[in-house]
Every structure is written in C-alpha cells, then in structure tokens.
Amino acid sequence: MGKRFRGRGRGRKHGPPSKRRKSDQLHLSAKQKKHFKAYGDFHPSESSDTVKNYTRVEDNAETHNEEDSSSSDSEDETPVQQLLKAIGVGSNTAGEVSEDDDSKEDDSEEEEDKESDLDSEEEEDFEGDVHDKDGEDLDGSDHNEEGAGIITGSDMEGDTGEASHGEENDDDENELTAEASEEDCEDDDEEHILKEDDPFTVHFEQDLPETLEKKLSATTVWSKKDTKLKFVGDSTLMWKDLACVPQKKLGQKDLKTAGVKHKLVDQVAATNIKEGKVDVISHGEIMTPLQFGLFGIMNNYQDLFYPRQSHSNLEEIRLTYCLHAVNHVLKTRSRVVAHNAKIKARRGTAFDANSSQEFRDQGFTRPKVLIVVPLRNSAYRIVSVITSLLAASEQGLVSNRKRFKTEYGDEGHDEDKKGLKPEDFDALFKGNTDEHFRIGISISKKSLKLYSPFYMADIIIASPLGLRTVIGAQGDKERDYDFLSSIDLLILDQADVFLMQNWDHVLHMFDHLHLQPRESHGVDFARVRLWSLNGWSKHYRQTLIFSSVMVPELMSVYNKHCHNFAGKVQVHRKSTHGSVCRIVVQLPQMFHRIQCSSITSLADARFEFFVKEVLPQHKQKDMKQTLIYIPSYFDFVRMRNYFKKEEISFVHINEYATSKGIRRARIDFNKRKAQFMLYTERVHFYRRFKLRGPKHLIFYELPQYGHFYSELCNMLEDPRRRSLATDTLTCVVIYSKYDAQKLCEVVGTKRVKHMLASDRDVYMLVSGDISEG
Numbered sequence: 145m146g147k148r149f150r151g152r153g154r155g156r157k158h159g160p161p162s163k164r165r166k167s168d169q170l171h172l173s174a175k176q177k178k179h180f181k182a183y184g185d186f187h188p189s190e191s192s193d194t195v196k197n198y199t200r201v202e203d204n205a206e207t208h209n210e211e212d213s214s215s216s217d218s219e220d221e222t223p224v225q226q227l228l229k230a231i232g233v234g235s236n237t238a239g240e241v242s243e244d245d246d247s248k249e250d251d252s253e254e255e256e257d258k259e260s261d262l263d264s265e266e267e268e269d270f271e272g273d274v275h276d277k278d279g280e281d282l283d284g285s286d287h288n289e290e291g292a293g294i295i296t297g298s299d300m301e302g303d304t305g306e307a308s309h310g311e312e313n314d315d316d317e318n319e320l321t322a323e324a325s326e327e328d329c330e331d332d333d334e335e336h337i338l339k340e341d342d343p344f345t346v347h348f349e350q351d352l353p354e355t356l357e358k359k360l361s362a363t364t365v366w367s368k369k370d371t372k373l374k375f376v377g378d379s380t381l382m383w384k385d386l387a388c389v390p391q392k393k394l395g396q397k398d399l400k401t402a403g404v405k406h407k408l409v410d411q412v413a414a415t416n417i418k419e420g421k422v423d424v425i426s427h428g429e430i431m432t433p434l435q436f437g438l439f440g441i442m443n444n445y446q447d448l449f450y451p452r453q454s455h456s457n458l459e460e461i462r463l464t465y466c467l468h469a470v471n472h473v474l475k476t477r478s479r480v481v482a483h484n485a486k487i488k489a490r491r492g493t494a495f496d497a498n499s500s501q502e503f504r505d506q507g508f509t510r511p512k513v514l515i516v517v518p519l520r521n522s523a524y525r526i527v528s529v530i531t532s533l534l535a536a537s538e539q540g541l542v543s544n545r546k547r548f549k550t551e552y553g554d555e556g557h558d559e560d561k562k563g564l565k566p567e568d569f570d571a572l573f574k575g576n577t578d579e580h581f582r583i584g585i586s587i588s589k590k591s592l593k594l595y596s597p598f599y600m601a602d603i604i605i606a607s608p609l610g611l612r613t614v615i616g617a618q619g620d621k622e623r624d625y626d627f628l629s630s631i632d633l634l635i636l637d638q639a640d641v642f643l644m645q646n647w648d649h650v651l652h653m654f655d656h657l658h659l660q661p662r663e664s665h666g667v668d669f670a671r672v673r674l675w676s677l678n679g680w681s682k683h684y685r686q687t688l689i690f691s692s693v694m695v696p697e698l699m700s701v702y703n704k705h706c707h708n709f710a711g712k713v714q715v716h717r718k719s720t721h722g723s724v725c726r727i728v729v730q731l732p733q734m735f736h737r738i739q740c741s742s743i744t745s746l747a748d749a750r751f752e753f754f755v756k757e758v759l760p761q762h763k764q765k766d767m768k769q770t771l772i773y774i775p776s777y778f779d780f781v782r783m784r785n786y787f788k789k790e791e792i793s794f795v796h797i798n799e800y801a802t803s804k805g806i807r808r809a810r811i812d813f814n815k816r817k818a819q820f821m822l823y824t825e826r827v828h829f830y831r832r833f834k835l836r837g838p839k840h841l842i843f844y845e846l847p848q849y850g851h852f853y854s855e856l857c858n859m860l861e862d863p864r865r866r867s868l869a870t871d872t873l874t875c876v877v878i879y880s881k882y883d884a885q886k887l888c889e890v891v892g893t894k895r896v897k898h899m900l901a902s903d904r905d906v907y908m909l910v911s912g913d914i915s916e917g
Contacts, residue, residue, distance in 0.1 A: 338482075342403040344475045347445040347710055348632070348684060349504075351674050359384065360683050360709055375437030376715055377452070383711035399430075402443050404471050407590075408533055412467065415532040419525070420459035435464045442468040447687045447712030449702045451694040453638070455571035459525075461690055465635050466529045469513045472633055473587050473602045476512055479505045483671075504673045507630025507681070508661045511584070513603040514631045516611070516653070518641035521575035523583065523605045524552040526637075527594070530603075534590050541591035548583075548594050552576055568851075569832050572641070579645060582606035582614065598627040599665055608642055608649035615656050625656040626663060630676065631685060639691040639698055643848060644829050647697055654705045658682050683709045693848060694885050717885075722892035726854040727911035729861045733875040735891075735899065735907040743882050750878055751782060754844060758876055762840060763792075766872075768819050771838035773856060775825040775845045783822055783844070794820035799827045813837050828852060836862050843877040850889025857911070 338345050352360070359365055366382045373379050399409045413430040416422045422432055431439070434457060441448050442465065453461060483503035517523055527548065536542050549555075554575035584601030586593040598604060604627070616623025634657070636642070642650050658681040661667075669677075675684060687706045691698055694717050706712050724733070736757070740749040762770045774780045780798055787794045795809035795818040806827075813821045814837035821838070825847055838860055847853055860873045879887055881900055888896040891909065899907055 338475060338479060339403070342475075343443050343445055344403065344472065344479075348673070352680070352683070352709060354678070360680070360707065373437060373441075373713070373715075375433040376441070376450075377718065378716040380714045380716070381711065382714070384709060399439075402440075403475075404443070404467070405474050407535070408467060408471055408474075411533050411535050412463075415463060415529060416460075419529045419532055420463050422460060431464075432460055435460050438464045439468060441713050442686075442688065444710065445686045445708070446710050447702075447706040447708045449689045449691075449698070449706075449712070449714045451691045451698070451717055452715060453640075453690045453692045455568050458571070458638075462525060462637065463529050463533075465515075465637070465688055465690075466526060467533060469515065469603060469633055469635065470530055470533055470587065473512060474589070476505075476602075476632075477588070503671055506668065506671045506673065507632075507676050508667055508672060509599055509627050509630045509665055511598060511601055511604050511627050511631065513633045513635070514628070515603065515605045515635045515637065516608060516642075516650070517605065517637045518579060518607060518645060519572075519576070520552045520578045520581050520607075521554065521573075522638060523581060523607075524548075524554070524576065526605055527552070527585070527592075530585070530587075531592055534587070534592060536590050536592045542594065543592070544594040552581070552583075563834075565832050566851075566855075572638075573830075579607050580609045580613070582610035608645060608653065611653050612646075612649040615652060625659065626661040626665060628653070628657050629659060629661045630681065631657060634685060634687045636687070636689045636691075636701075639689050640693045640695070640848070643695065643697055644826055650701070654701065657705075658685070682707045686710075687712075693850075693889070695848060696882070696885070717888070719893040720850075720889065722888070722890050722895070723850040723854040724891055724909060724911060726851070727857045729858055729873060729911060731857055731860065731873050731875055731911045733857075733877060733909045733911070735877045735879060735909070737899070737905045737907075738878060738880050739905075740880060740882075746880055746882060747776075747779065750845065750880070751779070753878060754783075754842075755786070758842060758878070762820075762842070767840055767874075768816060769813065769821075769837050770819065770840040770842060771821050771823055771835065771856070771859075772842045772844055773823050773825065773828075773847065775847060777824060777826065779844060780822060780824050787820065787822070792820060793818050794822060796822035797827055797833075798822075798824040799830060801827070810835065825852070828856075835859050839873055841875045843875070846877065846879055846883050846886035846890060848886065850886070853890045 340346075365384050367384070369381045371379060371381055399412070400406055409430070416431065416435075429436075438448070438450065438461065450461070483505050487503070515526060517526065531542055534541075583594060583605050584596040584598045585603040585605065586596040586600055587602050614623070615625045615628075636650075639650075658679070660679070675681065682705075686708055687702075689698060689702060702712070702714065736753070738749050738753045740746045761767065772783070774783060777798065780796070784796055795812050797806050797809050801809070809818075809821065810833075812818050813835070816837070821835075823835070827833070829849075832855075836859075841856060841860060843853070843856075847856075857875060860875075877890075884896060884900060887899065891899065
C-alpha cells in the first residue's frame with residue numbers, strides 16, 4: 145500500500161488513495177451520468193420502430209434529470225480559453241479544471257463504498273500509468289472525466305438506465321483479481337521503450353513544418369505509382385513529395401522486428417487457428433501470406449483501400465487489423481507510462497516546473513481507434529479476436545462478458561432463417577444482425593473492459609447508425625462528437641454493406657472527425673501533441689477500408705477523406721471474366737449505353753431512356769411477366785409513381801414491404817395477374833428471394849454486386865415450370881460510362897474497355913456463346 149500514497153497537490157487533502165477513489169466514485173458529476181445515459185448500449189429487445197426513427201434509449205430516472213439541470217453551468221471557460229491558459233500558464237490548468245470536484249469530495253471523505261476487483265486491478269496496473277500534474281492523479285491512459293476516478297462495470301450499467309443488465313456479471317469474470325493484476329503489471333521486454341525507428345514513433349512523433357499546411361490540404365499534389373505488392377496484388381501507391389517524410393518499406397515479415405509487442409506476436413498463431421480457422425503452423429508461419437502483406441502496409445501507418453474482401457478471407461483480414469489496432473493502443477499506453485515515470489522522477493527538481501510540457505503524447509480525448517462495422521455479429525467476432533490476442537480469456541480478465549454475449553452473441557438469432565441461401569449470404573447474416581449498436585473498450589495489457597464510456601475507452605466499435613444517433617444533427621439538444629477528435633486509426637470493415645444501409649451516416653461521421661472539442665474532458669493541454677493543436681489530425685490519421693467491391697462511393701471517400709502524409713495504397717480488383725460466365729440459361733442480353741453530360745444528370749437520362757425506348761417494347765402482349773431490377777430506392781419511387789400514373793399493371797417488392805405484401809406480390813406475379821414487377825436491390829440483398837414466373841428481365845441499373853446479375857438471370861428458367869416452345873427469354877441492361885466498375889464485374893475486364901470506348905451504344909451477349917477463356 146505504500147506505493148499508492150501520493151501527494152494531492154495544491155488545495156487538496158492528503159489521504160489514502162483507496163478512500164479518495166471511493167469518494168471519486170460516489171461523486172460522479174452530472175455531466176458523466178448524462179454521458180453514461182447517452183452512450184449506454186441498446187437492449188436487444190428494442191422495437192424496430194425505435195431504430196427506424198433513429199431515436200436513442202432514454203433514461204427515465206428523475207434523479208438524472210435533476211442532476212443534469214443542477215450542473216449545466218459547471219464550466220465557465222471554453223476549451224479555447226483553457227488551451228490559451230495552458231500554453232501561457234503551463235501545469236496550473238489541471239488544478240483549475242478539477243477545483244469544483246475537489247470541493248465536493250471534501251464533504252464525503254469518510255463515506256465508504258464496496259470496492260470491486262476492477263478497482264483493485266486499476267490501482268495496481270495503472271499506478272505508473274497516470275497523468276501527473278501538480279501532484280494530481282488521473283486515469284491510467286490518455287484522459288479521464290473530471291473527478292471521475294475509476295468506473296466499474298456495474299457503476300456504468302446503473303447510469304445507463306439498463307437495470308436489467310445489472311446482475312449479468314458472471315462469476316468467471318471476477319473483474320480482474322489481485323493475482324492477475326500482479327501478472328498484468330509485469331513488463332515484457334521493451335514494454336515502455338519505443339525505438340526511434342519504430343513506425344509508431346516515426347509517424348506520430350514527427351512534427352511537420354507549418355509551411356506544409358497548404359500542400360498537405362491540397363488534393364492534387366499526390367504522386368502515383370503502379371506496382372505489384374507481394375502477397376497483396378497489383379496496387380497504386382500514392383504519396384506527397386515531402387522531403388521530411390522517410391521512405392517506407394512494405395511487407396515486413398518479422399513481426400517482432402517490425403515493432404509489434406512480443407506478447408501479441410506469441411498469440412497470433414493461436415488466434416489464427418482458434419478464431420480465423422486458419423492452420424498456419426503447418427506451413428511454419430504464424431500468419432498467412434495475405435496477412436503479412438496487409439500488415440506491412442498497416443504497420444507503416446499508410447492508408448489502405450482493399451476491395452478484394454470476401455467471406456473466405458474475412459477472418460484473415462479481421463485478425464490483421466485487430467492486431468494492428470491493439471498494438472497501437474499498447475504503444476500509446478507505453479509512451480504515456482514512460483513519460484509519467486520521467487515526470488515523477490523530476491518532481492521537486494529544477495525541471496519540475498515545465499516537465500510535462502516536454503512530453504507531447506496525447507490527443508484531446510482518449511479514444512484512439514474507431515472500428516465501423518455493419519452488424520453486431522461482426523462486432524462480436526472483433527471482440528473475440530482482441531480477447532484472444534491479449535490472452536485475456538484464459539485468465540478471465542474480461543469484464544461484462546456475459547452481458548456482451550447476450551447482446552451480441554449468436555444464440556437464438558438463426559432460428560428464423562429459412563430456405564437455402566448462397567454462401568456469402570450465410571457468412572454475412574449468421575448470428576445477430578442488428579444494425580444499431582456501439583460499444584467502448586478499454587485495454588490494459590491482458591485485460592479487456594467492455595462497455596466502457598467513450599471518453600474512458602481506447603477502442604470504439606460501432607455501426608454507422610449507432611454513431612449517427614450519438615453525433616446527432618444540427619439543432620439537436622443532445623449530441624456529442626468530441627470522442628472523434630483524436631482518432632488515430634479508422635477502420636471501415638465490410639464497407640460495401642454500408643451502401644445497403646444508409647450511406648449518409650458514413651459521410652456524416654467523416655464530417656465530424658477531428659473537429660475542435662466543445663468541452664475539455666479533463667485534458668492536459670500541456671501534453672497534447674502540437675499537430676493536434678494545429679488541427680492537423682486528419683493528416684496523421686490512418687484509414688483502412690475493406691470491401692468486396694469497388695464502387696464510386698468508396699472511391700470518393702478514399703480520395704476526399706484520406707489525407708495521410710505517410711501515403712496511401714489502393715489495391716486493384718483482380719481481372720475477371722464477369723458473372724455472365726455463371727449464367728446457365730440460354731439468354732440473349734442486350735446492353736444499352738446511355739449518353740449523359742455529367743453524373744448529376746445521369747438519373748434523368750436513364751429514366752428518359754427507359755420510358756421512351758425500353759418500356760414500350762415490354763408493354764406488348766408477348767412480353768408479359770417482366771422483372772425490373774432497380775438498385776436505388778429513389779429510382780424505385782419514381783418508377784412506381786409513373787406506373788400508377790400510366791395505369792400499368794404491376795406489383796412491387798421493396799425493403800420496406802411487409803411479409804404479407806411480399807407474399808401477395810409474388811403470387812400475383814407468378815399467376816400472371818400483373819405484367820411487371822418492380823424489385824429493389826436492397827430487398828434482394830437482405831432476403832435473397834428466388835422468384836418464380838419472370839420471363840423477361842430489365843436491369844434499370846447494374847447491380848452493386850456482380851454475382852447478383854447471374855443470380856437474377858438464372859431465375860428466368862424455373863425447373864418446376866414446363867417451358868413452352870413459344871417462350872422467349874430476354875434480358876435488357878442500361879448502363880453508362882460512370883458504371884465502369886460495375887460493368888467490369890458483369891461482362892469481364894477485357895470486354896468492358898471495348899464497351900465503354902466504342903462508338904456503338906448497343907451490344908448483345910448470349911450466355912451460351914461466352915466461354916471463360
């Protein structure tokens with residue numbers, strides 16, 4: 145206990161830290177409780193109406209409302225004022241920030257509360273990992289809420305208003321025992337020492353000259369080079385001609401010499417076998433060739449766009465970026481620990497006055513990694529991989545594990561899935577498919593704390609919808625985006641699925657990255673990195689985008705929102721023969737190219753061409769049972785209104801239709817009661833129907849996924865229906881020069897160049913005449 149006693153600085157009472165920590169827990173500020181209420185995860189039993197209306201879970205406890213109103217004027221100074229004061233005054237800022245909380249703690253010095261095992265672990269594990277300023281103790285990583293102390297899992301659940309989860313911490317968790325704490329505190333080799341050539345040090349501890357601000361912000365100064373990266377494939381390297389940036393080498397194979405924590409390296413092979421189901425030991429390696437190639441790019445802190453993701457390599461990619469994310473968090477923590485030790489050693493010496501100003505190792509807020517995934521089952525797999533890498537599961541060092549399994553696990557979520565589905569569908573929608581979630585994770589060596597408040601978390605895993613409900617919109621009373629101000633690593637996994645949800649949520653998230661915080665959140669401005677104070681965080685952020693397709697929306701994000709001064713890597717799609725090679729029906733396919741001056745006028749040009757050229761031919765009596773495939777919901781609404789206005793016989797199936805309406809539409813179309821069926825891409829993505837009855841197929845626009853084209857074409861021949869000699873099957877496709885990527889996935893790499901560059905506007909392909917050669 146001797147090592148726990150520390151001076152409390154000016155204006156604070158001296159006493160044992162255990163009582164001080166209890167007092168900190170009992171006197172959480174109203175702002176913190178409001179934060180817990182806003183960031184509490186959603187109960188899986190929420191109604192679908194709540195998710196559709198983008199409403200957050202409200203805490204109905206009256207005590208929270210009273211405390212919120214009583215502390216609305218707790219801070220008079222803006223973050224800008226505090227920043228100026230920090231630059232001029234130095235280390236006096238921290239004492240001023242926590243002055244109000246100190247006065248509240250004095251009256252409750254003798255109050256006692258039951259200490260959890262997590263508190264014991266925190267006192268031991270983070271003894272050296274604290275921010276010291278005027279002798280004041282703060283949390284062991286980057287930041288802590290003002291006067292918050294240590295927050296246990298049970299405290300957090302109570303403040304979110306989810307009382308039903310208060311008893312879900314099982315015995316095998318035990319919140320980090322004292323024995324495990326001692327083992328967790330044992331430092332491995334070079335735990336707090338980062339070499340000068342370490343990629344983390346090279347990237348984040350390099351202050352770029354201010355004269356380069358305009359050059360960094362410009363989007364036209366990128367130099368490009370096409371190359372073939374080992375294990376990764378054909379790629380385009382992009383960098384900015386900055387003399388101060390060292391040359392990077394890709395594809396380092398030895399993880400330990402590449403700066404990865406040794407304890408993580410020791411767990412990679414076991415995690416690959418357990419979580420990724422990849423047998424790498426038989427080949428004498430701990431990672432697959434693809435993982436080595438991708439990690440070489442990630443470890444250099446370069447941006448990456450990898451559009452070759454599939455359900456077969458999904459787990460390989462997931463383990464690779466989880467290893468990089470955990471390694472980054474541990475390095476950040478190690479740097480803070482080393483600097484805290486130096487500040488502590490200088491206390492009372494001539495260097496004490498300005499010692500903290502020499503160490504710039506933090507951002508405005510604590511969260512450093514943001515992982516955006518579409519479904520809860522992906523978040524569940526990510527946490528499992530991180531747990532295995534930290535070897536936390538063997539020692540039970542995972543808090544709130546039982547609650548996490550209940551809310552994110554697979555149990556009871558596969559019972560309603562009926563029918564035989566493709567492999568990619570089963571891989572994506574296996575388990576919990578809820579699209580509304582967010583969870584904070586704090587990491588300390590071999591322990592994992594789930595459901596940490598965002599401002600006490602190192603990693604945030606969320607869906608675009610989950611982030612949108614927190615960020616809010618302009619004019620909302622309750623909105624917060626300060627936790628996005630210091631993100632060092634942004635990962636977009638399965639990014640193609642975001643296009644099937646709501647792409648505006650992703651763009652909204654990018655608009656709120658690295659903005660100036662509206663509140664200080666207990667930050668020590670004297671230790672904030674200079675490039676973060678200058679507003680250059682976007683030039684240091686690493687962005688990793690993984691997708692199974694390459695579409696203009698993802699390319700726009702890669703070009704407009706990736707400003708990493710270390711450069712970026714874009715991997716090319718593999719050459720393909722197109723999905724037309726997988727069509728088993730003898731089907732003539734007419735491809736019509738439409739002309740338009742700009743992409744903004746493309747929607748009107750396509751609709752006009754459809755109404756004047758395509759629709760009149762399919763109104764004839766011998767062209768009944770025509771299926772019209774429409775990717776965009778806005779185009780679907782426009783088409784539906786036109787069909788109603790012209791009194792054309794049709795039925796429709798879209799993502800918002802009820803099960804009863806879908807069943808009735810399918811029956812009417814199969815029995816020829818309706819001549820047309822309007823069918824949206826999203827309903828096919830989420831339901832993957834096998835429709836009966838269509839004889840003619842119109843692609844109003846090319847599908848996002850190339851294999852959807854062959855799936856729909858193969859529906860034209862129903863084995864349960866006797867084909868008549870007079871039956872003719874047709875397929876019409878409308879495309880433009882802006883659909884090059886989608887067209888490539890359908891007709892193949894070789895044909896797409898000719899179809900886009902030729903003077904002809906109509907092409908016909910017959911599936912029986914197309915060979916895979």
